[in-house]
Amino acid sequence: MDAETLRDLDRRHLWHPYAPASAEAPAHPVVRADGVRLTLADGRELVDGMSSWWAAIHGYNHPRLNAAVSDQLDDMAHVMFGGLTHEPAVRLARRLAEMTGLDRVFLADSGSVAVEVAIKMAIQCTGRSRLLTVKGGYHGDTFGAMAVCDPVNGMHHLFTGVLAQHVFADRPPGGYGFHPGPPGGYGSRPGDSAASVVDEAYLDHLAGLVARHAGELAAIIVEPVVQGAGGMRFYHPAYLRRLRELADEHGLLLIADEIATGFGRTGEMFGCDHAGIRPDIMCLGKALTGGYLTMAATLCTSEVAERIGVLMHGPTFMGNPLAAAVAEASLALLEERPWRDEVRRIEAGLVEGLAGAARAPGVSDVRVLGAIGVIETKHPVDTSKIQDIVMEHGVWLRPFGHLLYTMPPYTTGPDDLARITEAMTAAAATLSA
Numbered sequence: 419m420d421a422e423t424l425r426d427l428d429r430r431h432l433w434h435p436y437a438p439a440s441a442e443a444p445a446h447p448v449v450r451a452d453g454v455r456l457t458l459a460d461g462r463e464l465v466d467g468m469s470s471w472w473a474a475i476h477g478y479n480h481p482r483l484n485a486a487v488s489d490q491l492d493d494m495a496h497v498m499f500g501g502l503t504h505e506p507a508v509r510l511a512r513r514l515a516e517m518t519g520l521d522r523v524f525l526a527d528s529g530s531v532a533v534e535v536a537i538k539m540a541i542q543c544t545g546r547s548r549l550l551t552v553k554g555g556y557h558g559d560t561f562g563a564m565a566v567c568d569p570v571n572g573m574h575h576l577f578t579g580v581l582a583q584h585v586f587a588d589r590p591p592g593g594y595g596f597h598p599g600p601p602g603g604y605g606s607r608p609g610d611s612a613a614s615v616v617d618e619a620y621l622d623h624l625a626g627l628v629a630r631h632a633g634e635l636a637a638i639i640v641e642p643v644v645q646g647a648g649g650m651r652f653y654h655p656a657y658l659r660r661l662r663e664l665a666d667e668h669g670l671l672l673i674a675d676e677i678a679t680g681f682g683r684t685g686e687m688f689g690c691d692h693a694g695i696r697p698d699i700m701c702l703g704k705a706l707t708g709g710y711l712t713m714a715a716t717l718c719t720s721e722v723a724e725r726i727g728v729l730m731h732g733p734t735f736m737g738n739p740l741a742a743a744v745a746e747a748s749l750a751l752l753e754e755r756p757w758r759d760e761v762r763r764i765e766a767g768l769v770e771g772l773a774g775a776a777r778a779p780g781v782s783d784v785r786v787l788g789a790i791g792v793i794e795t796k797h798p799v800d801t802s803k804i805q806d807i808v809m810e811h812g813v814w815l816r817p818f819g820h821l822l823y824t825m826p827p828y829t830t831g832p833d834d835l836a837r838i839t840e841a842m843t844a845a846a847a848t849l850s851a
């Protein structure tokens with residue numbers, strides 16, 4: 419099909435994420451993805467600054483990951499997981515347990531489902547049904563997950579009367595990570611001592627809220643250190659540590675939604691590692707399969723598993739062998755690669771490359787943590803207009819709301835990274851104060 423036909427049929431028949439049935443800005447047909455580049459049907463090549471939403475950490479068309487899928491395809495594409503098991507799932511579960519210290523693994527088919535499963539685990543384990551979370555979060559689009567998303571960003575008003583009513587703490591104060599640019603050059607950085615930036619009043623707010631609701635709460639659920647799709651904000655690990663303490667004091671479970679933060683993105687293997695804590699339940703997804711196939715996981719401690727007994731969940735495509743095989747290969751690859759150095763190099767490149775954007779009149783903040791670079795704007799951005807500008811620079815990004823941001827594959831080289839930050843800086847320069 420030629421590009422024009424693709425675009426026409428797409429507009430006639432398909433939904434896209436968070437878009438009306440016939441969007442004004444048509445989607446761009448992609449014909450190939452290789453390394454860190456996307457090739458469009460019109461021949462244009464774009465450096466991918468999105469990793470297909472945090473997922474493609476090793477880049478596209480990776481020989482090891484391709485081989486994992488095709489080798490597994492020769493054996494079996496799928497079998498039911500009820501009463502049957504197979505090596506790809508077993509290997510993946512063993513590796514995840516080793517990486518996290520959480521022994522029991524539920525393989526789900528998307529991040530949202532992993533969050534649903536985590537909520538069910540917490541309810542079945544404690545016999546209580548409310549959750550405590552923080553404003554500004556994002557945990558997925560299914561109903562259980564939506565109910566713990568930010569009440570405003572998460573569009574709770576569209577689903578009034580349907581969503582479970584949970585307890586929301588204020589959004590954690592920002593300030594963690596690097597804040598490149600004037601005045602005064604660098605701001606706080608990962609590794610700064612906690613005392614310099616921790617807001618004691620916020621710690622008290624958390625403690626008060628947990629104490630007030632402890633009797634009805636099953637669990638606390640948060641994205642560790644980085645609030646992703648809810649606003650790309652970084653908060654101090656001290657707040658996460660306090661939530662761990664409060665959960666212990668009051669007999670609640672702590673659920674870490676590491677779907678965006680997992681597997682090195684923030685500079686540590688998991689977001690919880692910044693705080694040196696272990697959750698009772700952890701959700702993984704996005705980068706789990708290196709961006710190849712849809713799979714997520716909900717992990718818990720043996721103790722939680724024992725208290726649950728029969729966990730009431732079981733998707734048709736649970737433990738899909740193709741996805742499990744490529745996930746295992748992606749994690750093996752990650753452990754072999756110098757991912758820490760790669761992420762640190764990207765972090766340094768983002769700090770340097772985005773510093774100039776902090777001077778633009780339409781920009782309210784620039785922040786970097788690990789392989790995440792964010793320009794926050796004073797007014798909501800016109801997504802397709804900004805996208806046109808970055809595409810002219812040969813870059814693929816997907817700005818939304820007040821955010822122009824990148825989380826590139828860890829394999830992105832210095833020149834391609836510079837191209838991404840130049841595109842972002844150029845786009846930011848066009849925004850009005």
Ligand SMILES: *Cc1c(COP(=O)(O)O)cnc(C)c1O
Pocket residue numbers: 528529530531533556557558559641646647675676677678679703704714
């Ligand atoms: C993306 C995301 C989800 C939802 O995952 P899907 O695979 O899109 O369902 C949940 N939690 C967090 C933190 C996410 O970033």
